[in-house]
Amino acid sequence: MRKFVLAAALLAAMPVAAQAADAEAGKAVFGKCKACHQTGPGAKNAVGPHLDDVFGRKAGALADFKYSDALKNSGITWDEANLHEWLKDPKKKVPGNKMVFMGLKDDADIDNLIAFLKTGGK
Ligand code: HEC
Numbered sequence: 001m002r003k004f005v006l007a008a009a010l011l012a013a014m015p016v017a018a019q020a021a022d023a024e025a026g027k028a029v030f031g032k033c034k035a036c037h038q039t040g041p042g043a044k045n046a047v048g049p050h051l052d053d054v055f056g057r058k059a060g061a062l063a064d065f066k067y068s069d070a071l072k073n074s075g076i077t078w079d080e081a082n083l084h085e086w087l088k089d090p091k092k093k094v095p096g097n098k099m100v101f102m103g104l105k106d107d108a109d110i111d112n113l114i115a116f117l118k119t120g121g122k
Pocket of ligand 1: 034068087096
């Protein structure tokens with residue numbers, strides 16, 4: 001009986017440990033990007049390009065934002081892997097780009113943020 005209870009407790013705890021990325025939590029992390037980026041209704045380019053529907057887009061693709069040549073010519077498409085590397089360390093991912101951001105340390109924050117961007121950011 002004791003064993004059963006323990007197993008049941010472990011099972012109950014598992015979904016938390018294996019939790020998928022959380023877009024709501026990612027929206028909160030996006031607070032760190034808001035100084036430069038907008039998403040949602042009426043989002044405009046600011047210091048950085050607006051990030052509506054950035055997931056799946058080619059890097060540097062908005063016609064009305066003046067990107068660095070480094071980003072425009074990077075050949076990157078913003079999928080999960082590329083966004084993860086970019087948000088961890090933008091300078092390392094695309095040397096010479098002009099996003100002045102030191103990167104996010106916490107991988108869970110990054111995954112949640114990507115989940116938020118995947119929703120279209122709206
Ligand atoms: C200090 C301002 C600043 C902050 C803070 C910032 N960014 Fe940026 N971001 C930029 C600029 C400027 C660019 C354009 C870079 C270039 O052209 O080289 C950019 C580009 C991007 C791009 C590429 C967009 C495209 O159209 O290719 C993504 C994705 C992005 N930022 C995500 C984020 C996220 C997510 C955060 C928050 C964790 C963030 N940025 C924080 C300024 C910023």
